[in-house]
Amino acid sequence: MTRHPTAGRRRDLTVLAVEAALLAAAVAVGAVLNHRDAGLHADAAPLYATWRPHAGWGTLPAVLLAAGVVARGPHLARRLSWPRLLAAGWLATVAWTLSLALVDGWRAGLTERLTVQAEYLHEVPRVRDVPAMLAGFTERILDFRPDSWSTHTAGHPPGALLVFVGLDRIGLGGGAAAALACVLVGATVSVSVPVTLRALGAEPAARAVLPFLVLLPGAVWVGASADGIFAAVLAAGLALLARPGRWAPGVGGLLLGVALHLSYGLVLAGLLALTVLALRAADRVRALLTAGLGVAVVTAGFVGYGFWWLDGYHLVVRRYYQGWAADRPYAYWVWANLAALLLSAGPVAGPALARTLRPALAGARARLAALTRGPARTAALSPAGTAGPAVWLPLAAALTVAAADLSGLSKAEGERIWLPFAVWLLVAVARLPAGDRRWWLAGQAVTALAVNHLLWTVS
Template structure:
């Protein structure tokens, strides 16, 4: 057993070293390219940020909270009753995200974060009539026109703008309310992701993952950017898809339809949705049809008001290359994006994904072997779902945590290869990052506090060394 434990940890440390090398290369090459004015448009590449070491009112609370989650998080995750665990997880996530935002100060970290010209709030006063705005939305996507939308509004379907128009219409206008909404809603991923795993029959994995979601380094960007809301909507939709019953998949489909009209890139969340449906224990086809009707219903509403998703997508691709994307070199960002994602998911993601890949490959081989050897056996061996080595947790089988994290990895690969994600992915890929992190359920229980500490240190280092931009 000692040999297997050592081998497992050696593999984890090897992956960690690869992560460190990738990050160091991305920083070094980025610095050289910026020195030669290569058009990265990211002063602290691979992150869209500037180098500015600083402290703030949120520093002490963030450090104390990180220490508390590292010290007690795994224990409480195992012992607390389920409803209390979810409530505590959400509150801790809100506190963590808010503390990180306050490192930059109340005004710069919250009030003014979403009020710059590129953001959605810039457009809210210009929206007087919603049907008219929706009907003419695509006509204002391309740049260099008198009435062109600002960068973020043009780069997303109108659902994103509608979120902030809605807040304004109910009396929650302005930068502070918008930023707090991003934090409060974004923090619900700490509830939705464990709910999904539990609904799919893996409560031990759900409990193991929750502390890592609390200390998600990506919280640096959840507070405050609309992408935190996007991640929350996708996660809630997937959680409902996983639930048994007739109505839940339909509501989940509605939420995923909304997500599709929040960000064009969230079309890739379809792979996660299909994975959840495949992992359901029953009524997969009915759930798929019901969810599809939900997505179609939301799409029909937008079409009825004059916005067709595909028209917007094609125009956004043109707008994308009217701006910085035309300068940003794909040869750098295609791999440096992964370094930026690493800073959003934290160092635990790589070793955890590696541990997920091994049982997935073993299960695939077990299913392929009968075909290649002429056997009539079509199921995997009885121990195919067992942990790969003794370092793996004994209560986590090859199941939802493995398949969902690998599905998230495939969505990231597709987004990266598209060439439409050059920089800023530490924020843009948050809806996928939280699902990559479910792989941490494969990490040995005895090692999780060390990995949690790495997550917290990553977030604190990024937030205190850099001035991040939404």
């Protein structure tokens, strides 16, 4: 039975109200805890930022671009040929991210963003011998030692540092090149996510999602932080995992192996990878094996040079509690993190995700019924049941975020750290009525502009 669209919109607005209440509570409680000096270490909790209303010469371009995408984005997403759509989407994403960064100015918004002591660029001049750096990487993770790595370098596998060492080695050293690399590479998620959906047989969903990826509020942190690169590498790996062919899943596995050595948290993206494999039309077992081989090759390379991921992870947990994590109260951040995520993924995330629950349950019931009716019926049913990528991928991303949140290893800064998962939450917007999407898109743009102009964000 088809439900009346008004009922669906009423539920969407109800979820939006819940989101607003969650955000208001996180801001209010955060302000009280900061007043009591409770160790949040986030002046504008739930965001890692400070309150500083401001504007810059990126303000006007950002507003104009947002207006243009809201007005014409959904129409162009439906009408443009596929190659032109992807090119236009990437260019618009780059322009949006740069405009937001330039609200803070060229120096503060881009060139100096990655040059502070906590960032990777602080360590680049100290890396004279890459094999020696890899061999001794874990020995420098713990803090309060003369040669301890800076915060971000210590908190990630060595692949993250190698990205910026590599840029320096090819003549693209310094803050400007590093920031632009984060923007240019990070913007490719607006290509990789739609490519994944199309490869899984959901081109209409891919076209619906793309304008939302362009106006992602999380672009505030993509420009510029390395997490934009992490999101892009993961998304590209999943896109290749979804594509047909003998070699694409293997190359995707290589990229997933790289992602695993860029951020420890991306091990949780294994659920997204398995979901993509389950949604493939054919050759799932072969794709799983070739992708696994790709991950193993990258891991073996790091092991060969002396870095073992698990050793690094255990030491990072210890380093984590040598710093602010020891002060930050879990009882606040375990729910306030979700408010921060809403400001990164945007207000559309909750209503869109809520619309995936009904088809997911129906798909699960259909799968269970097929299993009880014999092998022939089971073979005829898609592994995803009656639901498709626009349902299962955002749900997998939501479960991934939940695991990261409950772990206690993401107390604060989820708006940036969870970018690799936030972009997959937005896949659920394909479930929204086409006539409503422009309004939700406007809400996304307003969220990004408000955050960037009211707060001084920190990478």
